[in-house]
Amino acid sequence: MKIDQVLKELEATQQQFWNISPEAGKFLYDLVKKCKSLQILEIGSSNGYSTLWLAKAVLENKQGCIITIEQDIQRAALAHQNFEKTGVQRFIDLKIGDAKQILMHLDQEFDFIFIDARKSEYLEYLKLIEKNIKKWGIVVADNILYPYPQKVRNYVEYMRTSGVFTSRLENVGSGMEVSIKK
Numbered sequence: 194m195k196i197d198q199v200l201k202e203l204e205a206t207q208q209q210f211w212n213i214s215p216e217a218g219k220f221l222y223d224l225v226k227k228c229k230s231l232q233i234l235e236i237g238s239s240n241g242y243s244t245l246w247l248a249k250a251v252l253e254n255k256q257g258c259i260i261t262i263e264q265d266i267q268r269a270a271l272a273h274q275n276f277e278k279t280g281v282q283r284f285i286d287l288k289i290g291d292a293k294q295i296l297m298h299l300d301q302e303f304d305f306i307f308i309d310a311r312k313s314e315y316l317e318y319l320k321l322i323e324k325n326i327k328k329w330g331i332v333v334a335d336n337i338l339y340p341y342p343q344k345v346r347n348y349v350e351y352m353r354t355s356g357v358f359t360s361r362l363e364n365v366g367s368g369m370e371v372s373i374k375k
């Protein structure tokens with residue numbers, strides 16, 4: 194099945210699986226496509242909706258691979274099905290478990306990271322993976338404006354003031370912080 198068809202189908206259950214909006218998905222797709230990102234990491238796959246937007250860019254760029262992490266076994270199983278349905282599983286490594294444990298053991302570098310798991314843990318994920326982010330690597334974090342901006346405040350503050358990243362809010366979906374490693 195075509196990715197666009199599956200994306201359309203999944204939009205019917207968007208709220209149930211806490212998926213990003215189609216507009217936010219298109220935003221991620223455009224970034225990966227333009228930057229020709231090669232090593233992509235996603236934290237918080239749910240049923241794979243946002244992963245499919247990333248995968249669509251990888252497919253069209255004809256290069257790249259994705260690691261995506263989900264701790265809920267049922268949602269991970271649905272993500273797996275959706276990847277198989279569209280044939281993108283060949284370049285997606287779906288890791289099931291707590292991102293904090295998994296990130297600790299990743300040793301490859303990344304040039305694109307999308308963070309969309311537990312809001313209060315964003316900074317913890319980032320710190321665990323920061324050394325693996327390439328120069329000019331992009332980190333996008335969702336839900337900066339909605340629904341719990343206070344939970345991501347420490348993350349936003351770090352991204353804007355640590356001196357490690359250049360960072361700003363994009364008013365797309367629930368608010369996405371887009372940061373580039375200097």
Ligand SMILES: C[S@@+](CC[C@H](N)C(=O)[O-])C[C@H]1O[C@@H](n2cnc3c(N)ncnc32)[C@H](O)[C@@H]1O
Pocket residue numbers: 210211212213236237238239240241242243244262263264265268290291292293309310311314
């Ligand atoms: C907002 S949903 C992700 C939605 C997905 N990015 C999309 O737009 O299609 C957040 C997901 O993160 C997962 N999650 C939360 N904390 C996690 C953790 N510590 N490790 C791995 N997954 C986690 C939840 O189980 C949930 O499925």
